[in-house]
Amino acid sequence: MNDVVLTGDRPTGPLHLGHYFGSLANRVMLQDKYPMYVLIADYQVITDRDLPGEIQRHTTGLLLDYLAVGIDPAKATVFRHSAIPELNQLLLPFLSLVSVAELRRNPTVKDEIAHSSQAVVSGLMFTYPVHQAADILFCKGTLVPVGKDQLPHVEVTRTVARRFNERYGPVFPLPEALMGEQPVLKGLDGGKMSKSRGNAIALSATEDETAALIRKARTDSERLITFDEERRPEVANLLTLAGLCLGRSPRELADEIGDGGAAQLKRVATEAVNEFLRPIRRRRAEYTEADARQILAEGNVKARERAVRTLDEVQAAMGF
Numbered sequence: 151m152n153d154v155v156l157t158g159d160r161p162t163g164p165l166h167l168g169h170y171f172g173s174l175a176n177r178v179m180l181q182d183k184y185p186m187y188v189l190i191a192d193y194q195v196i197t198d199r200d201l202p203g204e205i206q207r208h209t210t211g212l213l214l215d216y217l218a219v220g221i222d223p224a225k226a227t228v229f230r231h232s233a234i235p236e237l238n239q240l241l242l243p244f245l246s247l248v249s250v251a252e253l254r255r256n257p258t259v260k261d262e263i264a265h266s267s268q269a270v271v272s273g274l275m276f277t278y279p280v281h282q283a284a285d286i287l288f289c290k291g292t293l294v295p296v297g298k299d300q301l302p303h304v305e306v307t308r309t310v311a312r313r314f315n316e317r318y319g320p321v322f323p324l325p326e327a328l329m330g331e332q333p334v335l336k337g338l339d340g341g342k343m344s345k346s347r348g349n350a351i352a353l354s355a356t357e358d359e360t361a362a363l364i365r366k367a368r369t370d371s372e373r374l375i376t377f378d379e380e381r382r383p384e385v386a387n388l389l390t391l392a393g394l395c396l397g398r399s400p401r402e403l404a405d406e407i408g409d410g411g412a413a414q415l416k417r418v419a420t421e422a423v424n425e426f427l428r429p430i431r432r433r434r435a436e437y438t439e440a441d442a443r444q445i446l447a448e449g450n451v452k453a454r455e456r457a458v459r460t461l462d463e464v465q466a467a468m469g470f
């Protein structure tokens with residue numbers, strides 16, 4: 151079987167270091183080996199908020215972030231949900247393949263409900279994992295580079311694919327999740343680093359913004375820096391961040407900082423992150439917003455052709 155890679159992000163804000171170490175680094179590596187689709191999941195924005203917000207600006211921003219980290223539009227097809235009606239139509243047969251109890255049990259959905267600022271929980275919150283099955287299966291994706299929060303969703307996709315094949319005949323492959331170097335990178339407040347939780351270091355942040363964010367991060371008052379995730383999560387978190395950016399172990403960095411205290415720890419972390427982001431910032435500046443829009447328009451056309459073929463196959467299998 152020929153592997154196909156599918157991943158994506160919601161256009162809810164700029165991509166951050168969690169994305170990089172959770173998923174983007176893998177994507178850049180995989181685009182050289184396999185056909186790759188990168189989805190800007192615009193319909194998913196309204197799962198946990200009433201309005202889509204600045205969706206155009208965030209969509210262009212995502213494109214620029216992709217280009218900055220090295221996703222190459224000559225190798226990867228970047229597209230968005232709202233441009234591919236045939237992908238969205240797969241949601242109908244797929245929803246018939248899962249039970250309400252299964253939708254309710256999803257641990258990532260529960261976590262997102264807990265962090266949502268919406269007054270009521272919408273039906274889309276429970277059904278978007280099935281929509282993600284459509285995202286992955288429209289192109290017969292087999293490899294899905296994601297962070298840890300996405301594992302339950304890839305499991306839903308496997309269930310949908312298996313049940314579809316059992317009921318209607320073999321159409322879909324069963325995809326595998328590929329976790330990155332850091333399956334969950336924590337944010338500067340200790341929770342999962344997220345675009346919408348105000349705790350992230352964006353890939354597009356300037357040097358000064360990065361320094362200011364790290365300066366604000368919580369630490370503790372112990373002078374000797376040690377790597378102890380249980381007892382000193384905030385300190386461990388900054389060490390992890392610096393370690394990932396430097397390609398070094400957090401323990402080794404802790405030994406080096408020794409009794410330099412929080413101030414030295416933050417200096418090391420700031421330096422490490424800024425050094426790491428420098429080439430990414432440089433590449434970002436080489437593209438304009440018009441380039442980004444053009445790349446997306448071309449990707450949409452290619453992705454749509456793929457979706458039309460899959461929907462045809464699905465309807466034929468179902469006898470429609």
Ligand code: ATP
Nearest residue numbers: 159160162168172296297333334335343344345346
């Ligand atoms: P939002 O707060 O809007 O949900 P997000 O930061 O959670 O934004 P998503 O667009 O939901 O980002 O996720 C895109 C991809 O990045 C997913 O594969 C997800 O697993 C991965 N990812 C997001 N945050 C992290 C993180 N902190 N560590 C590792 N991977 C992450």
Ligand code: MG
Nearest residue numbers: 160299344345
């Ligand atoms: Mg998310």
